[in-house]
Amino acid sequence: MSVANIEELDTVTVRFAGDSGDGMQLTGTQFTYTSALVGNDLATLPDYPAEIRAPAGTLAGVSGFQVQFGSQQVFTPGDKPDALVAMNPAALKANLNVLERGAMLFINTDAFEKRAMAKVGFDTNPLEDGTLSSYRVYEVPITTITRRALEDTNLTTREKDRSKNFFALGLMYWVFGRPIEHTIEWLDQKFAKKPEIAEANKAVLKAGYHYGETTETFGHTFKVKSAQLKPGTYRQVTGNEAVAWGFIAGAKLAGGELFLGSYPITPASPILHELSKHKNFGVRTFQAEDEIAAVCAAIGAAFGGSIALTTTSGPGVALKAEAIGLAGIVELPLIIANIQRGGPSTGLPTKTEQSDLLQAMFGRNGESPMPVIAPATPGDCFGMAIEAVRIATKYMTPVMFMSDGYIANGAEPWKLPDVASLPDLTVNFKVAKSEAEGDTFLPYLRDPKTLARPWVRPGTPGLEHRVGGLEKSDGTGNVSYVPENHQKMTELRQAKVDRIADDIPDAEVFGDETGDLLLIGWGGTYGALHAATMHLQKRGRKVSHMHMRHIHPMAKNVEGVMRGFKHVVAAELNMGQLKFMLRSKFLIDVQGLNKVQGQPFKVGEIVERVERYLDAGAQS
C-alpha cells in the first residue's frame, strides 16, 4: 500500500450494482458485515427488481445494494454513492443520475460490448464519449481477470463467471481498507459441502484485493475509523429479522406460544422464513391458502390462548380487513404486521412507502378502532414487536404494527438488549368466575382500568361462553340489537383504545421543545429525519424532530410539542396521511413534506426543503 495515499473519511457510501443474477445483494451484505465487524456504524439499502429474473442486461433487471458506513453515527444508507461498482452498462445507466460529482466508478469493462450498451440506450461508449468526465473512473476487466484467476480449476466458464462479484468485493475491501478474512471464513462455512466453490470464490476475492494492491491505478485508498458507538454487544440485524425475534421474545415474555398465520408476500416473507426456523420456541407457522385464512387462523389461535400474529403487506391488509374487524369486536389479542410497500394495488412490491397509515386507521367497515404502532429503525423492530404483544394482550385488542420495505430489508448494527431487563408481560388467563359474577360467567366484564375483557382458554371448566361478530351486550356478550347498546359498545371499544395513551412513553423529541420548525415523522423515516435535523441544527436553524412510534393513540406530549413551534411539518413517504390525522385531531396547520418514489428520503432533500420552507416563511 506504500504507493497509495491514505485518506481518512468520516462516512462513505458505496453502491454495488449489476444484473439481478450477478450476486450484488450477497456482495453488499458481505461488505456490510465486514464493515460492522471493524466497528463502523452503518445503514443499508438493498434495492432489487420486482421480477425474479428480469431479462439480463436491461434496466429493469438491475439489482443494487447501497451501504453507508462511518466513524460517527450513521442514520441512513446515504443520499448519493461516493463509490459505485457497475458490473454492466445497465447498472451504470441506472445509477448515473444518483452519483455525486467526483464519485469513484469501478466499471467492469468486459461487459461494455456494443450490443449490451445499445440495449440500455448508450449509442456511443460512455467510457469514451465524455459521459463520465465528472467522475473518477476505474476501468477493470473484471470478467477476464476472474477467469484468469480460475484458469487451473475444472469449472466451466459459466461457473467461473459466477464468482466475479467476489472480485468486486475484494477490490472494494482493498480500496476501503477492510480485511478479507471474515468473508473467507464465511465462504468456508457456507460452502463446506462444496469446497471447490469455496476455493474458487476465495481465489477470486483475493485476486480482487491484490489487484487493488498491486496495480497503481488507484491514487487513493480510504480509511474509515471505527465509530463511537455506545458500549455493549452488537450484531447486524435487518428489520425483518428483528421483527421475528421480537415476536418470539414477546410471546415468551407473555408466557405463551407464538402462532404465525401468513401468506407469502413481498417484502414480509422473510419474517415467515425466520419464524419457521424457531420451532424450539414453540412457534407454529401456518402458511395459509390466502391472506384471509392467514389472519383467520391467527384469530383462532388467539381464541385458544396463543400469542397470534399475521404478517403481510398492504394488499394483504386489504384482504384481511373484515377479519381484523372481527378480532376487534370479539376483543381478542391479534397482531397484524404490515411491512409496507409502494401502492396502490400491486404497486411497487419491492420498494418502500408509508402509504398504508390511513388504511391501518380506518380501513375496515364500521367503527373499528385499533392501536397502530411503528418501529423507527431495523433494530427498533425488536422492541416494538414486544410492545405490540404488550398492548394486544393487556388491552385485548388487535394491534397494527407498521414496518416498511426500507427498514425490513435494511440492516444496522444493533446493540443487543439485556435479556433479563426485558419486560414481564405474563398473561393472566381467567380460570374461575368471580364472586360478583355468581353463577353466570360474564365474558365481557371489563377491567375497570384498561376496559379489557377477560381472556379465557377453551378447556377451562365452568367458563364456557360464545363470542361472535354480531353486536353484543356488555357483560354477558349476548347478541343485542338494542340501539343504545350499540352506541355504548362502540364508545367502549374506542375508549379502550384511547386509554392506552396513559400507558405509553412520550414521543421522542430531538432538539429543543420550542423553535421555528418541528419535523414530525413516524416509522422508517427516522434515520433520514434525524440526520437532516442534525444538519439543520448545525447550520443554526431552530429545527427539532419529533418521531412517533405510537400513532393511535398518540403519545400525550404530541400536541404540546407541536404548539411550541412556529411551523410544523409532517415528513412522510406518502401524500400526507399523518398530516391529515394531525390536522384533524389538533386543528394545527401542519404542512407536508412528502415523497412517493418507492425510495427512502435522502437527507439532502429534507434539508433543502426545510430551508426553502423556512426562508419563504421568513420573507412573507
Added chain:
Amino acid sequence: MSTTPDLKLTKKDFQTDQDVRWCPGCGDYAILAQFQKVFPTLGIPKENFVVISGIGCAARFPYYMNTYGFHTIHGRAPAIASGLKVMRPDLSVWVITGDGDSLSIGGNHLIHMLRRNVNLKVVLFNNQIYGLTKGQYSPTSEVGKRTKSSPFGSVDEPFKPLSVALGAEAAFVARTVDREQKHLGAMLNRAAQHDGTAFVEVYQNCNIFNDGAFLHMTEKDKKAQWQLVLTDGEPLLFANGEKGIVFEGFEPKVVNVADVGIDAIHVHQEDGPIAYHYALARMRDPEFPTAIGVLRCTHRAVYDDAVNAQVQHTIDTKGEGSLQDLLYGGDTWEVA
C-alpha cells in the same frame, strides 16, 4: 383429545339460555337436538368442546350450544378452526357451515382444510338455498331453480359437496338427512371418532325458502326407493333389498337383485378406492338412489399432529429455545 369415561353429562348440559331463533319447522332444530344428544355420550369433558361457525342460518348454531363457541365471519370458520386446532390439539373442534358459507365464499378454506387433514369435525347443512339473506339460489341449487335472484331459473351448474370434498383429498366423508334422526346421530358419532378432518353433509330442509327440497327421498313412501343406506362391508342394496348397485367399469348401474343374484351386488368399502367413493357421492335421482352413510373413511397423516410433532422434535434435538442464545448466538462484537 382427552376422554374421560364417566362424565355424567346430559343433553341439558349442552343447552343454552338463548332463544333459538330459527324459523319454526326449520331442519336446523333436528340437527341441534342430535348434537345435544350425541355430545354427552362422547366421553369428552364439556369444556373441551368448541363449536365454530361462519355466517348463515346454520351459523347461529354455537349460540345454542353450551360449549365454547365462536360465530365468526362468512366462509372463514375452517381457517379459524385450523389455527385453533394447531395450537390446541387437546380440544374437540366442530365446524358448522352451510352450502353458501363453505362452497361459495369459503370454498378455498374448505378445500385447504380437507387437503391438510386438520383434525376438525365439519358439518355442512345443505339446504340448497341462501336462507339468511332471504332466498337466493346457492352453489348447490339445481339448474333451473327460480329464486329472487334467478327469476328465469338458475343457469349455474351446482356443486355436489361430497364430490368437492373427495376432490380435495378428504379422508372421511359422510352424508345424512335432518329427518333421519338416528342416522344423523350415528354420523355425528362416527365423525367424532375419526382422526383427521371428518366431513359430514346433512340434507337440511329450509321450509321457508326451499321447502321440500329433499322430499323425494325423505317421505315415508319414497325412502325405500330413493335412499341407499351404506354399511361398511355390506352390499349396496335398497328398495327393501330388491334392488342393488353393480359397477360396470367406473359406472354404477341399478339392477334387480333377483336378476343378478346377491353376490353380484357391489360391496361397500369405506376404505375402498376414491374413484368408487366419488361415483357413490354423485349418484342421485332420477337414475339412482342417494347414498347416505359413511362413504369414505381412510386414514392419513393429521396436520395438527404433524405440526406439533415437528415442534416437539425440534425441542428434543435443539433444546427449548433461549432468548439469550437467539440474540447473542450469532456473529456479535463488543464495543468497549
